[in-house]
Amino acid sequence: MTHHHHAAPVRPPYAGTRYPRLAGIPAFTEFIASGWDDVPVRPTMPAGTSEAAAAHRSRLSAAMPGQTLVVASGSAPIRNDDAAYGFRADSNFVWLSGCQVEDAVLVMWAVPGGHDAVLYLPRPFRPGDAGFFSNAMHGELWVGPSAGLPEWSDALSITVEPLEALDARHNELRGALAARSAAHLAGGLDAVASPELERTMSRLRMVKDEWEITQLRAAVDATVDGFAAVVAEVPRAIRDGLGERWLQGTFDRHARTFGNGPGYSTIVGSGAHAPILHWVRCDGPVLPHAALLLDMGVEAHSLYTADVTRTVPATGTFSTAQRAVHDLVEKAHRAGLDQIRPGTPYLDFHFAAMEVVAQGLHDWGLLPVSVDEALSPAGQHHRRYLACGIGHHLGLDVHDCSQAQYEDYMGADLEPGVVMTVEPGLYFHAHDLTLPPELRGIGVRLEDDVLVTGSGSDVLSAALPIDADGVEAWTRAHLGPTS
Ligand code: GLY
Ligand code: MN
Ligand code: MN
Numbered sequence: 001m002t003h004h005h006h007a008a009p010v011r012p013p014y015a016g017t018r019y020p021r022l023a024g025i026p027a028f029t030e031f032i033a034s035g036w037d038d039v040p041v042r043p044t045m046p047a048g049t050s051e052a053a054a055a056h057r058s059r060l061s062a063a064m065p066g067q068t069l070v071v072a073s074g075s076a077p078i079r080n081d082d083a084a085y086g087f088r089a090d091s092n093f094v095w096l097s098g099c100q101v102e103d104a105v106l107v108m109w110a111v112p113g114g115h116d117a118v119l120y121l122p123r124p125f126r127p128g129d130a131g132f133f134s135n136a137m138h139g140e141l142w143v144g145p146s147a148g149l150p151e152w153s154d155a156l157s158i159t160v161e162p163l164e165a166l167d168a169r170h171n172e173l174r175g176a177l178a179a180r181s182a183a184h185l186a187g188g189l190d191a192v193a194s195p196e197l198e199r200t201m202s203r204l205r206m207v208k209d210e211w212e213i214t215q216l217r218a219a220v221d222a223t224v225d226g227f228a229a230v231v232a233e234v235p236r237a238i239r240d241g242l243g244e245r246w247l248q249g250t251f252d253r254h255a256r257t258f259g260n261g262p263g264y265s266t267i268v269g270s271g272a273h274a275p276i277l278h279w280v281r282c283d284g285p286v287l288p289h290a291a292l293l294l295d296m297g298v299e300a301h302s303l304y305t306a307d308v309t310r311t312v313p314a315t316g317t318f319s320t321a322q323r324a325v326h327d328l329v330e331k332a333h334r335a336g337l338d339q340i341r342p343g344t345p346y347l348d349f350h351f352a353a354m355e356v357v358a359q360g361l362h363d364w365g366l367l368p369v370s371v372d373e374a375l376s377p378a379g380q381h382h383r384r385y386l387a388c389g390i391g392h393h394l395g396l397d398v399h400d401c402s403q404a405q406y407e408d409y410m411g412a413d414l415e416p417g418v419v420m421t422v423e424p425g426l427y428f429h430a431h432d433l434t435l436p437p438e439l440r441g442i443g444v445r446l447e448d449d450v451l452v453t454g455s456g457s458d459v460l461s462a463a464l465p466i467d468a469d470g471v472e473a474w475t476r477a478h479l480g481p482t483s
Helices: 026-032 049-063 091-097 149-156 180-189 195-205 210-239 243-258 320-337 348-363 371-375 381-385 468-478
Strands: 069-072 078-080 105-111 114-121 159-162 267-270 291-296 308-313 419-422 425-428 442-445 448-452 457-459
Touching: 049 091, 049 105, 049 114, 049 149, 049 195, 049 210, 069 091, 069 180, 091 105, 091 195, 114 149, 149 159, 210 243, 210 291, 210 308, 210 419, 210 448, 210 468, 243 267, 243 291, 291 320, 291 442, 308 320, 308 442, 308 468, 320 348, 320 419, 320 425, 320 442, 320 448, 320 468, 348 371, 348 381, 371 381, 381 425
Parallel strands: 114 159
Antiparallel strands: 069 105, 105 114, 267 291, 291 308, 419 448, 425 442, 448 457
């Protein structure tokens, strides 16, 4: 009789360690250090990235002469042990460098007549480096090959030096201005965290150049496709009880496949969830006869993001009450859009839309005061049903340029190249006792991404209709099969 038995595993005495420490085994480290083909990796980025970044650096250089400026890409927060959250480079860093490498630092050294920009990058953990196999977060054996410093320099037409070269120049950074992303470096660098640099970056980033507008158009176009992909899944989400999560996941998969990912947490709110402004939990069902609010944006590979909302009837037809709310929001939306042109005060779209909202709510008997009293600064009763802002600048960040001063943002006039959202809505909460029962639990938002042109505006998200008939027709055309 033959006995098959497994030999007991060999157990060397790795006393005091959780794992065999490979890095401490000379025979192993010597063996793994060699025998690897050296294949250069080129960075990939949208065409025109390096030229756009160079132009952005010129604008910052002109705005802040004589100051050495430090902007870092940042690093991903640790989730546990050696598992990190996904990394997304700092927007100011991306705007100035076109680079998305983690733990990188851009220094714009003040020199006579301007600035010399140097991009300091961590060296990849290539074969031959101990980190190649021992660093689970950055070693190429773990995370895949990444472009080397010469390849980055070539792709971005910028001087690139290894990060450790910055250590040797720390004393030269005394008094340099650091953006928030570099704040954790600032102590070691002797640089000064600079609200002035943040404000200036926000102001400069507010007017988009042609390349940035191309990126934003691409983000919006991919988002429109994503809306179609989501609406195609609505019948399945209803039929199989997969709920809002399935639709959220559908959009996020689309965004991750055709861009860098969602530009913000995707909002999918069915029925009573639609009036909940940041309904990102998305753990409810998709109800067949409810309005479905979809606030979704693809962040392109360049990291420019769209931010679009439509409220669609889940089975293709609005109820009378849903349609009435949609009509009023559409009217406010059009009033807002009408104000978007160069030379108009930024906030005019807000006031125009709010007038329509207040009048409409008053006509429905929902305001306890007159329209004028509601619209007065000391009133604002209509905002009970619209407690959020109804627009913002859009770019690398969904709420772009948020560090700008009042006079550069809220108090500024629109100029060509500004990209912003217009997004009025009405949010009738399910438990709002001021509302007639038929309005409770209806939330509608219409959000478009709008470019200020030389003569007026261009609605980048115009491929999605904003009128109730158009929304119904578009929805019916894209709903997937019900069985
Ligand atoms: N989705 C965020 C916003 O609309 O501002
Ligand atoms: Mn928005
Ligand atoms: Mn939005």
